[in-house]
Amino acid sequence: MDQYINRAFEWVAPDLQPWVLVFLILSALTAFILSAWPKLNLLLKAEKENRIDQPIKRIFTTLSIAFAQKRLIQEPKSGWMHALIFWGFLILLIRAGEFFIVGLFPQIDSHLSGTAPLILPYLWVKDGAVFMVTLAVLYALYRRLVIKPDHLTLSVEGLVILCLILIIMVSDVLFDSAFLVLHPDIEVSGPLAALFVPLVSLLGKELTGHLHSLSYWAHVSAILFFITLLPRSKHFHILTSIPNVFFSKLDPGNDLRRIDFEDDENETFGVTEIESFTWKQLLDLHTCTQCGRCDQVCPALATGKPLSPQQLTVDLRDHLNGPHDSNIPLLGGVIQDETLWACTTCGACESACPVMIEYVDKVIDLRRGLVMTENRYPKEFESAFKSLETQSNPWGFPKHTRSDWAAKELDVPIWDKSNPTEYLYFVGCNGSFDTRGKQISAAVVKALKQAGVSFSILGNDEGCTGDPARRAGNEYLFDMLASKNAKTFQQKGVQKVITHCPHCLNSLKNEYPEFGAHLEVIHHSELLETLIAEGKLSVGEKTGDNVVVHDSCYLGRHNGIYDAPRNVLSAGVEKIHEVEQSREKGTCCGAGGARFLLEENTGTRMSHHRLDELMVTNPDTIAVSCPYCVLMLEDAVKAKGLQDKVQVKDIGEMI
Numbered sequence: 001m002d003q004y005i006n007r008a009f010e011w012v013a014p015d016l017q018p019w020v021l022v023f024l025i026l027s028a029l030t031a032f033i034l035s036a037w038p039k040l041n042l043l044l045k046a047e048k049e050n051r052i053d054q055p056i057k058r059i060f061t062t063l064s065i066a067f068a069q070k071r072l073i074q075e076p077k078s079g080w081m082h083a084l085i086f087w088g089f090l091i092l093l094i095r096a097g098e099f100f101i102v103g104l105f106p107q108i109d110s111h112l113s114g115t116a117p118l119i120l121p122y123l124w125v126k127d128g129a130v131f132m133v134t135l136a137v138l139y140a141l142y143r144r145l146v147i148k149p150d151h152l153t154l155s156v157e158g159l160v161i162l163c164l165i166l167i168i169m170v171s172d173v174l175f176d177s178a179f180l181v182l183h184p185d186i187e188v189s190g191p192l193a194a195l196f197v198p199l200v201s202l203l204g205k206e207l208t209g210h211l212h213s214l215s216y217w218a219h220v221s222a223i224l225f226f227i228t229l230l231p232r233s234k235h236f237h238i239l240t241s242i243p244n245v246f247f248s249k250l251d252p253g254n255d256l257r258r259i260d261f262e263d264d265e266n267e268t269f270g271v272t273e274i275e276s277f278t279w280k281q282l283l284d285l286h287t288c289t290q291c292g293r294c295d296q297v298c299p300a301l302a303t304g305k306p307l308s309p310q311q312l313t314v315d316l317r318d319h320l321n322g323p324h325d326s327n328i329p330l331l332g333g334v335i336q337d338e339t340l341w342a343c344t345t346c347g348a349c350e351s352a353c354p355v356m357i358e359y360v361d362k363v364i365d366l367r368r369g370l371v372m373t374e375n376r377y378p379k380e381f382e383s384a385f386k387s388l389e390t391q392s393n394p395w396g397f398p399k400h401t402r403s404d405w406a407a408k409e410l411d412v413p414i415w416d417k418s419n420p421t422e423y424l425y426f427v428g429c430n431g432s433f434d435t436r437g438k439q440i441s442a443a444v445v446k447a448l449k450q451a452g453v454s455f456s457i458l459g460n461d462e463g464c465t466g467d468p469a470r471r472a473g474n475e476y477l478f479d480m481l482a483s484k485n486a487k488t489f490q491q492k493g494v495q496k497v498i499t500h501c502p503h504c505l506n507s508l509k510n511e512y513p514e515f516g517a518h519l520e521v522i523h524h525s526e527l528l529e530t531l532i533a534e535g536k537l538s539v540g541e542k543t544g545d546n547v548v549v550h551d552s553c554y555l556g557r558h559n560g561i562y563d564a565p566r567n568v569l570s571a572g573v574e575k576i577h578e579v580e581q582s583r584e585k586g587t588c589c590g591a592g593g594a595r596f597l598l599e600e601n602t603g604t605r606m607s608h609h610r611l612d613e614l615m616v617t618n619p620d621t622i623a624v625s626c627p628y629c630v631l632m633l634e635d636a637v638k639a640k641g642l643q644d645k646v647q648v649k650d651i652g653e654m655i
Contacts, residue, residue, distance in 0.1 A: 021103040021220065028224035035231035039286060042320065046279040049257075051247040058246050066245040071354040078143065078291075081136045082354075085165070088133035095126050095172065099220055123190035127173070130192060134169045137162050151292030151310075157233050164222045164229075171219040174200070178212035181205075237287045241355040244287040247280055248356035252559045253510030254345065255361055259368075259475050270368025270473065274320050274330055277362065284357045285317040294349035294359070299588040299610070304603020305342035309349040309359050312339060316362070331369055332376075340366050341378060344606070345471055345593035346553035351584050363593075367473025381472055384597045388477055392463035393429040394597055403459035405431070405438040410445055413456040417492045422454040423527075424494045426508065428501040429464050430627040436634065437627045443653040444500050444524050451536040453527070455498065461488055465507035472594035482507070486517035500524040500652060502555035502626045503592075509559070523555060524652055525564040525625050532571045532655075539572040539655045547654075548577040548619040550610070550633065551586035552626035565625040568651050577617040587613055591628035607636040615646070622648045 052058075064070045067090075069083040140162055144154055176193035177200045180186055189197075200208055230236050249255040257278075259269055271277055294309035295301055301308050312335065319334045328334055343363045350359055371377050387396035405427070406412035415424055425448070430437035448455050466481035488494075489512075497519050499505050509521035531537040547569060555561045562583050569576050581587045590596075590606030600606065611633055614622055624630050633648045 018104050024224050028227050031228040043279045043282055046282050049278040049280050051280055054250055057250055062246045066242045081139050084132045084136040088129040091129035096223055120188050127190035127192040130169050130172055137165050151295050153290045161235055164226050167218055167222040171215040175215035178208050181208045234290050237289045240283060240287040244283050245356045253506055256364060258514045269372040271365040272331055272369040272373050281362055285313060285320055287355050287357055288313045293352040297348040297352045299606045300342040303606050303609050306338045307342035343593050344588045344590060344595050346588035347557040351557050368475050371473035378598055380598050385474055385477060388464055388469055393433055394468050397433045400460050402432045402462060405441055412445055414459045415456045415492055420493055421456040423496045423498045425455045425457050426497050426499040426504055427457060428504040440627050440650045440652055447652055451531040465504050467503045467507045468594040482515045486512055486515035489517045497521045498524055498527055502552045506554045506558055523561055525568055529564045529567045542572055542574045544574050545620040547573045547621045547623050548614050548617045550614060550622055550624050550629060551582055552629050553588050553592055555625050556586055565651050569623055572655055579613050581613050589629045589632040591632045596628055607632040611636040619646055623651055625651055
């Protein structure tokens with residue numbers, strides 16, 4: 001084994017010219033730094049954002065998502081292809097280091113003999129990685145040139161990168177095979193090198209020697225050329241993806257930031273220029289792999305809306321990397337208004353992204369720029385904003401009628417600070433004013449009373465959480481509504497809150513702590529699940545109806561609550577059906593992101609698209625856990641004339 005190491009270095013050393021290698025390395029590093037520094041400089045100058053909290057959780061997230069490739073391998077073909085290339089490269093980093101050490105330090109062999117016992121296992125592992133990466137690259141080329149999936153961007157750059165990887169793999173094997181031919185007394189080798197020895201030996205000793213040198217220089221040159229390309233292409237994500245995963249958001253919700261409206265230095269609100277994004281948002285842009293997974297799950301794109309999450313990211317990245325003296329405005333130029341208003345903030349793109357890019361916060365920041373700085377937004381929002389400001393609901397119903405739904409026959413108690421109940425039932429605007437929403441509120445009240453839960457409502461003191469204002473980009477209005485509600489909670493001593501609206505849940509639980517309201521907020525499905533398990537709530541005999549579940553985006557993806565609604569249903573339903581687009585892959589009904597206030601004038605209605613997905617199970621009932629989903633899907637059922645075939649119900653109504 002010592003002989004293998006010594007003779008390898010002995011043979012290679014005379015043909016290597018370390019100064020040439022040094023020149024190539026310095027040239028590649030210079031080209032890399034000149035291209036990468038402007039990007040790093042912009043990140044350093046961007047708005048600060050704390051992303052170093054919960055380090056242990058961040059490490060485990062990085063190990064799971066970035067290294068174990070948890071999200072990628074959910075796709076059986078392309079996912080495993082990318083994962084194999086990634087894992088193979090991690091293994092081959094040692095091999096790359098070996099090539100450069102041999103070239104730079106020809107006499108380094110003297111102290112390596114102690115590692116001889118590890119050489120054979122290393123060669124087998126290394127050849128296994130080479131084989132694995134080669135197969136993956138060949139499939140990638142086949143996929144790009146033959147299969148050509150619609151969501152995949154075919155580019156010369158991508159083909160060049162794949163060819164470079166192939167050169168690195170082939171040159172590695174030929175380098176070892178040529179050495180074995182030149183030194184027939186060496187018996188230890190990797191399986192791939194040994195496999196190609198008979199073929200290489202046909203060249204003769206002189207040509208084999210040239211092949212050995214050519215393989216070396218092809219290997220190191222391909223690696224160095226690869227390095228120079230990274231910051232100039234989308235493949236910069238090879239360097240940024242692991243940090244991007246590490247610094248990704250860990251907590252539920254959209255991770256929206258409160259704006260300090262009392263800061264006199266703020267001349268604009270929201271994002272109107274690319275440099276106004278935070279450093280993490282800019283890092284997102286550099287990390288996009290253009291794999292198209294976000295586009296595949298976007299309900300807006302699927303229904304013909306002018307929104308592609310991938311293209312939005314690419315357009316922002318190109319604008320960031322382009323000349324900063326461009327006269328093209330970010331809003332209305334680089335990114336069209338219609339693109340931003342098409343988003344439902346459902347988070348499907350974020351759930352699908354293998355490198356944890358965050359899209360929703362950028363869309364809302366850009367909406368803030370449109371609404372609060374440029375005063376440009378859909379006309380439907382004019383009356384909604386005014387109604388939210390004056391009546392604390394988006395439809396203009398008098399705020400003093402907010403508790404009218406709680407008629408005398410329901411006998412719903414009003415919160416009394418001197419004698420508080422265990423829970424505050426936060427009804428929300430839909431449950432207080434919408435005709436269909438009131439039915440859900442009444443069902444929840446009856447269930448809570450049957451179980452003997454101590455609860456009350458705020459009555460007319462309750463106000464809109466501000467969710468539609470914030471998602472529409474009117475952060476100032478949201479700040480006003482949230483501040484008022486938070487003050488009410490504090491004055492009345494509210495600590496535990498039940499809500500059947502996931503949008504209210506998300507705001508109260510994830511966004512109100514910034515306003516001083518630290519509440520224990522649970523969705524009615526979670527409480528009902530507990531009450532049924534404890535035997536406090538009877539649901540009667542199980543029904544044999546065909547029930548399919550629709551997941552609310554703000555309950556599921558944004559807050560991770562999937563099992564509670566299903567557990568509630570399973571207590572009263574014999575069999576629950578699931579469609580392919582469920583749980584994390586569930587499709588939005590189209591109401592989120594304040595879209596329920598806007599007309600859908602382009603493409604297919606999202607609610608119709610979602611109903612079509614659910615109807616493949618031929619259901620009698622569509623079980624829902626969000627009043628806005630009920631509203632949207634019932635409208636779709638009526639529009640398609642399916643009232644006699646299927647009904648839409650909240651889980652609170654089904655028990």
